[in-house]
Amino acid sequence: MDRIAITGGARLNGSIPISGAKNSAIKLMAASLLTDEPLRLTNMPRLADTRFLGKLLMRLGVSVTESDGPDGQQTILHAPEITSGFAPYDLVRQMRASFNVLGPLVARSGQAKVSLPGGCTIGARPVDLHLQALEALGAKIDLHEGYVYAQAPRGLKGAEITFPFVSVGATEHAMLAAVLADGVTVIHNAACEPELVDLQECLNAMGAKVEGAGTPTVTITGVPRLKGATHAVIPDRIEMGTYAVAAAMAGGEVRLTNARPGLIDALLEKLKEAGAGVEETADGCIIRRNGSRLNAVDIETAPFPGFATDLQAQFMALMTTANGESRIRETIFENRFMHAPELMRLGADISVSGGEARVRGVEQLEGAEVMATDLRASVSLVIAGLVARGETTVSRIYHLDRGFERLEEKLGACGAQVRRIVGDGEPEL
Structure with missing residues (x-):
């Protein structure tokens, strides 16, 4: 099993291009089930998660062709x-988001049998809201032996869907199903994340009639069929935020390109509050730190445009060497502080109580062997390793490969001493 080794102490200087958003790309790929014409997605990341979904889509009848085109990947x-x-x-078990093929399959062919995705290390994240939305659209849902059987032989029908709480996945799933439904669908209490706007733009390019994405109310007027289209995937705001935190952690000056800083305003404001320099540019932003110690600041995760839960672990790593005590409140997912004990192995002073962690900054972290527990936790350990004295080795990095494209290459180009160790223990050539 591969590992990543980081030798701490190097400042970061250079440019890092931001890839297309994983969380958007996988939902856009599922949209290909809605049409018999080709869907061309540009600015596509090459990740374990996109490969997982590609395998599933091919099983369902989709041809998947990756290449370097005139617009990049x-x-x-x-x-x-x-x-x-x-x-x-x-x-389906390899990636929860692959469950979202259910709605498009039922919308186009009238039936589907899709496995329930199973458990998750950062919380239950049940699919009840997904199924309730499909039932509201007229699908008959049966659960047997871990599978969802969904049928709508006469097609889906437009409906009013009100979610009891905000769910990004359920909102996306309802949108994917409703575009081919007969009549008008209105989604109330919809998630407002930028990836939903990206999905709306792609679906509309395919001939759908969707409006309101990015607000709590989304309206979809169903159409009989969709066509092919070309769509550029939005830049990955979580990758952008991760490298912004890495630059603030290690010090130096890093230019993030192909990025939209407006998507991570909540994080950038906290970086400024901590003492890092942030400068927006025409195609991204520049993060600077001159070597002075950062100040501890508090954060609380919240749905967009609040502080993203997917950046919480990275920010905790940043606070481990800040001056003072930081309080980090997690309000989105339960059980999402599993990275804290691993950061403590590096010498961090962290105490966790329920949904709150207190991080008391230390002057120096020490390299050690640590283990990734989930996607975002894995990269928080890499960030901490950038400043830890000696070598930090992160195992179980298959989590990391799910969501970060060419991480060693991007950090290494800015001067970080990061290398991948392949499963047999020898450095990868």
């Missing part, structure tokens, strides 16, 4: 017909 997906409506557990 692209993926062309084409499903002239749905050859199977069965999504098995061995594929």
Whole structure:
């Protein structure tokens, strides 16, 4: 099993291009099930999660072609017909978001059998809201032996859908299903994340009629069919925020390109409050720190445009060497402080009580062997390793590969001493 080794102490100076957003790309890929014409996605990240979903889509009848096009990395997906409506557990379990093929399959072919995604290390994240939305649209839902059987032989019907609490996945799923429904669908208490706007723009390019994404109310007027389209995936705000934190942690000056700083305003404001320099540019931003110790600041995660839960672990790593005590409140997912004990192995002073962690900054972290527990936790350990004395080795980095493209290359280009150690223990050539 691969590991990543970081030798701490190097300042970061250079540029890091931000890849397309993983959380958007995988939902856009699922949209290919809605049309018999090709969907061309540009600015596509090459990640374990996109590969997982690609395998599942091919099983359902989608051809998936990756290449370097005139607009950079692209993926062309084409499903002239749905050859199977069965999504098995061995594929769905690898990534929860693959459950979102259920709605498009039912919308286009009238039936599907999709595995429930199973558990999650950062909380239950049940799919109840997804299924309630599909039932509201007229699908008949049955659960047997870990599978969802969904049927709508006469097609889906427009409906009023009100979510009891905000759910990004359920909002996206309802949008993907409702675009082919007969009539008008209104989603109330919808999630407002930028990835939903990206999905709306792609669906509308395919001929859908969706409006309101990015607000609590989304309205979809169903159409009989969708066509092919070309769409550029939005830049990854979580990757952008991660490298912004890494630059603030290690010191130096890093220019983030192909980025939209407006998507991470909440984080950038906290970096400024802590003492880092932030300068917006035409295609991203510059993060600076001259070597002086940062100040501890408090954060509380919240739905967009608040502080993203997917940046909480990275910010905790930043606070481990800040001057003073930081309080970090997690309000989105339960059980999302599993990175804290691993940061403590590096010498961090952290105490966790319920949904709050207190981080008392120390002057120096010490390198050690640590283990990634989930995607965002894994990169928080890399960030801490950038300043830890000696070498930090992070294992179970398959989590990291799910969401960060060429991380060693991007950090290494800015002077970080980061290398991948392949499963047999020898450095990768």
